Amino acid sequence: MSMHEFEFGLDSPAYVSVDGSGQPLDGTVVIRNTIEEAVFADRVGIDSFNISEHYRPDFMDSAGHVMLAAIASRTDRIRLGTAVTVLSTQDPVRVYTEFATLDAVSNGRAQLIVGRGSLPDSFPLFGFDLADYETLFEEKLDLLMRLIRDQPVTWSGTVRSPLIDQFVSPPLPAGHLPTWVGVGGSPQSVIRAARYGLPLMLAVIGGPPSRFAPFVDLYKRALEELGHPPLPVGMHSLGYVARTDQEAMDIQFPYWVEMLDSASRERGWAPPTINTFQAEIAGGSLYVGSPETVATKLAAAIRLLGLSRFDLAYAVGRVPHEQRMATIELYGREVIPRVRELLAAARDADDAGDLTAQAHAPLIAD
Numbered sequence: 001m002s003m004h005e006f007e008f009g010l011d012s013p014a015y016v017s018v019d020g021s022g023q024p025l026d027g028t029v030v031i032r033n034t035i036e037e038a039v040f041a042d043r044v045g046i047d048s049f050n051i052s053e054h055y056r057p058d059f060m061d062s063a064g065h066v067m068l069a070a071i072a073s074r075t076d077r078i079r080l081g082t083a084v085t086v087l088s089t090q091d092p093v094r095v096y097t098e099f100a101t102l103d104a105v106s107n108g109r110a111q112l113i114v115g116r117g118s119l120p121d122s123f124p125l126f127g128f129d130l131a132d133y134e135t136l137f138e139e140k141l142d143l144l145m146r147l148i149r150d151q152p153v154t155w156s157g158t159v160r161s162p163l164i165d166q167f168v169s170p171p172l173p174a175g176h177l178p179t180w181v182g183v184g185g186s187p188q189s190v191i192r193a194a195r196y197g198l199p200l201m202l203a204v205i206g207g208p209p210s211r212f213a214p215f216v217d218l219y220k221r222a223l224e225e226l227g228h229p230p231l232p233v234g235m236h237s238l239g240y241v242a243r244t245d246q247e248a249m250d251i252q253f254p255y256w257v258e259m260l261d262s263a264s265r266e267r268g269w270a271p272p273t274i275n276t277f278q279a280e281i282a283g284g285s286l287y288v289g290s291p292e293t294v295a296t297k298l299a300a301a302i303r304l305l306g307l308s309r310f311d312l313a314y315a316v317g318r319v320p321h322e323q324r325m326a327t328i329e330l331y332g333r334e335v336i337p338r339v340r341e342l343l344a345a346a347r348d349a350d351d352a353g354d355l356t357a358q359a360h361a362p363l364i365a366d
Contacts, residue, residue, distance in 0.1 A: 006302075006343075008336045009048035009311040010041050010328065011083035011236055014061040018318045025321075030060040031067060033321045038071040040325055041078060044332030048079035050113065050311060053086050055121040058318075065098045072106035081111035083236065083311065084182050084203075088136040089122040091160065092144035093168055100172045108176055113201050114141060115182030116189070135159060138192070141181075145196055148177055180234065183215065190215050194222035199232040201309070204285045209235065209301045216305050234309030235301065238316050239287030241294050241330040248288045253277055255317030256286075287312060291334035298335070299342035 014034045016024050025033070038049040049071065051064030061067075068080045080102065085095060095112075103110035116137045123130050139157040146153045147168055156162035180201040181193035193200045200219050202212050216233055223231060238256075242248035253274065260272035270276075280286035287294045298310060312331060315324040 005308075006340070007047045007079070007234070007309040008331075008339070009050055009079070009309065010038075010046055010331070011050045011052065011311045011313040012037065012061070013052040013054060013059050013083070013313070014064075014067075015315075015318055016058045016060060017320055017324065019320065020322075024318070027060045033324075034060070035067055035070050035074075037321070037324055037328055038067075038078070038080075039074050041328050041332060042071075042075040044329050045336065046078060046328070046332045048081060048111065048311070050081045050083040050111075052083040053117070053122075054119065055125050056119075065102055068102055068110070069105050072102065072109065075106075077109075079109045079111055080106055082113050083313070084113050084115045084117065086117035086122050087114040087140045087144065088116050088133065089126045089128050090140070092140045092147060093163075095144060096147040096168055096172075097170070099177055100168075100170050103172060103176050104170055108173070110177050112177060112179040113182045114144065114179060115184075115203075118184060118203075132159070141192070141196065145179070145198075148172060148179065180232075182236075185215075187215070187218060190219050191222050194219055194226055194228065197223075197226075197228045197231065199234065199308075201234045201236060201311075202305075204235050204237045205313075206280065207284055209237075209285055209305060213305060232308035233306060234311065235305060235307050236311045236313060237285045237287055237301075238313045239294060240315055240319070241287075241289070241291055241327045241335055243290060243330075245289040245293050248290065248293075249277070249281070251319065251323055252288050252316065255315075255319050259317040291330050291338060294331075295335045295338035295342060299339050299346070302339070302343060303346060 012034055014030055016027060016030050017033070018024055041049050051067055052059070052061045053064060055062055064082055072080055087095065099110050099112055116133065120130055128136060136159050139159045143155050143157070146155055152165045152167050153163050154165055178199070180199040181189065181196070182201045182203055183189040183193065184203045190200065202215065204212055219233065220230065240248050240252040242251055256277060257272045263269065264271050277286070281288050287297060301307070302310060314327050314331065
């Protein structure tokens with residue numbers, strides 16, 4: 001994949017952000033603001049805008065496909081998809097109809113990332129048992145891919161009623177609705193993505209990206225063994241861009257620590273601290289800083305893991321809309337072009353090194 005084909009996206013969980021006085025915004029305002037952020041992302045040259053799926057009062061992304069359709073009506077270029085669709089608790093037929101329709105509305109710009117989800121909220125909400133966690137995702141992914149790839153569909157399983165020679169509308173042109181499998185750290189999930197011949201999206205939200213290198217190697221080996229061609233690997237990580245490193249840290253830290261503190265109490269993690277925050281920026285998976293700082297770190301991670309896509313989960317937590325718009329602009333206008341420059345320079349240096357090695361090969365052989 002060339003650097004022009006490389007995808008730089010934004011991921012939004014549609015956090016309930018705050019106004020200038022620190023008061024939470026009404027959820028209806030958050031939804032409209034998220035749409036405005038996506039429209040602005042299109043204007044500043046970002047390749048995709050992807051909405052998460054949560055069922056909590058501090059997120060407004062429970063019906064992302066509706067927001068994506070609204071965004072499609074106001075944009076012409078940007079790809080529109082999900083940061084994750086929790087397929088385990090969705091009906092694959094409904095997912096197909098929603099996103100095939102989005103694909104038509106957007107003139108072929110729809111895409112999906114499907115995953116099992118990191119939070120259990122949707123299971124009791126929609127009447128599913130967490131004990132069926134693995135079976136639900138496996139069977140529903142199988143059905144979804146049959147619907148996308150080869151209709152009419154005859155399918156049977158244990159988690160929903162069977163289909164017999166079934167066409168589902170609207171029709172989806174061949175090659176449309178690219179679908180990725182989101183993976184948070186399970187080798188079984190990596191192998192599943194390879195088995196279905198689907199691109200792999202790594203959710204890297206803590207620790208150094210290098211810890212995911214074995215997963216990339218496993219994925220490539222599995223693809224080869226299963227007879228599939230090489231497929232793209234992407235990464236999703238958290239971050240915030242401002243004019244200076246200090247400004248970025250000052251804006252993002254209080255919202256980051258607030259969000260992580262709540263998650264740590266719920267999941268039994270160690271409480272977040274300023275030292276944790278700084279360590280994640282320095283050597284982990286937090287892309288916070290000036291455009292040059294973020295671009296340099298991002299280019300290094302892309303080269304390390306051989307990525308074809310990067311999605312920035314921007315402005316973590318209740319960051320106000322105006323500051324969210326500011327980081328979108330810097331990411332689109334400055335970070336992305338700079339990363340492309342750094343990757344092109346590194347590629348040219350690699351090519352020059354290869355030519356030098358070839359030129360000296362006869363002398364070394366002698």
